[in-house]
Amino acid sequence: MSVSNKSNTVIRALGSIETRMALFHGNLNGSTQGTQTIDFEADIDASTFYEAVNALYKKYVPLRCTIKREENELYFYRDADLNRIDVNYIEVNTIQEKDKIVRLALDDKIEASISLWKISLVKLKDQASYTLIFSAHHAIIDANGMHHIAQSFFDFIASKITGIHYFDDTEVDLPLAVDALLREQTFAPKTEHTIARDFDTACPLESRSTHWQQLKLDTVFMGKLNTQLAKDNIKFHSIVSAAMCIAMQKTQFIQTPFPFGTAVSLRFLQDSQPSYFNPLGCYMSIASNLIEGSELDVTQLAIKYDRALMHKIMTTCLTKSPIDINQVDAGTKQIATLHSFAQGVGITNMGDINIRSPHPSVLLTDYTMLANRVAGNFSIVAHCYAFNNVQTVSLVYPHPILAGEHVKEVVNEMRLLLEDYCAQANTNNSLHNTPTVPA
The missing domain is CATH 3.30.559.10 (Chloramphenicol acetyltransferase-like domain)
Incomplete structure (x- = not known):
């Protein structure tokens, strides 16, 4: 070999x-x-x-x-x-x-x-x-x-x-x-002081493991969801983010205000600089929005979130971040000593996974994408993607510093919120094909 x-x-x-x-x-x-x-x-x-x-x-x-x-x-x-x-x-x-x-x-x-x-x-x-x-x-x-x-x-x-x-x-x-494609910093970023969620169980870094629970949305459910999203002019990513934030408030998973980080791929810059990019590479940034108050209307929060996210992308995410390697080295090491989820919760949306078999002799049947989350800086990070006409939202978290039963409560509440949102488009029809939560 x-x-x-x-x-x-x-x-x-x-x-x-x-x-x-x-x-x-x-x-x-x-x-x-x-x-x-x-x-x-x-x-x-x-x-x-x-x-x-x-x-x-x-x-x-x-x-x-x-x-x-x-x-x-x-x-x-x-x-x-x-x-x-x-x-x-x-x-x-x-x-x-x-x-x-x-x-x-x-x-x-x-x-x-x-x-x-x-x-x-x-x-x-x-x-x-x-x-x-x-x-x-x-x-x-x-x-x-x-x-x-x-x-x-x-x-x-x-x-x-x-x-x-x-x-x-x-x-x-x-x-x-x-x-080289980012702008020089022309403003002082605002420091957001937030309430961090404490760990459920103290556990050293080397003894933690990554766990996850999934919300799967089939084609029937997604058809209803997309109908309502089109009426409201809301992106799927935004409605899931809003449902996640509200679910956390309803289950008392975390207190407001809390930071909600969104992974942003800077690959959209290749539209103006196509020769600069290639298929591989790390072009990721994080746009952190502060979820304040007790906004419990999923539609309104999705709209607010979408606008705030766009602002953060065009400012923070496209701005050069000066780096002192020793300072970053020390800062990342310090995360291992924390006893709370200092960065709140997060989400990343990968969209439709466009991996296809070029010939029927190879049949692709299922797909999963996960990331190691043992650091504990985020309590939960949602990974959203669609494959073979099934939309998956995986809530990924570090165990045992976060207890699985709390994550399950959030998943169940998200499911109910998305069902209620869909019902706006089908007020006289019950949802026969609802999201599922594996045991």
């Missing part, structure tokens, strides 16, 4: 967003590390999987990189040895065994000095059912990049099975840092 890598050289220094991600990951046990799992059916064997991994390693320069610190700077090096990267083909007897492997992958920290990714293929014994588990360091591979890599993986698999050329082996270079 070895691939020659003669250029063991420094490529470039990390940008400001990348540096923050790298220090957060390094100091907080892999927090923000993303893991996507994709279930599929195909007729392949271990050798085909290893060939696919080799092909990905050759195609994507970031998969051949590491991150190392030299004095007061972090650098990308092109020196990752594929033989040292965590690559596994595993055969299991039960779905429970597979789920355990997924959980371990989610929280098992990628060592950036060795590689920036890991990959496993889990096969159910005596079946043609597989689960691809791909984890990546968020400093260089965000959700968009993970989707691009997954698409390449399935293109390669389909090419091997059919003999038809689907896989594009054109090399994808290390992307540029987004810093």
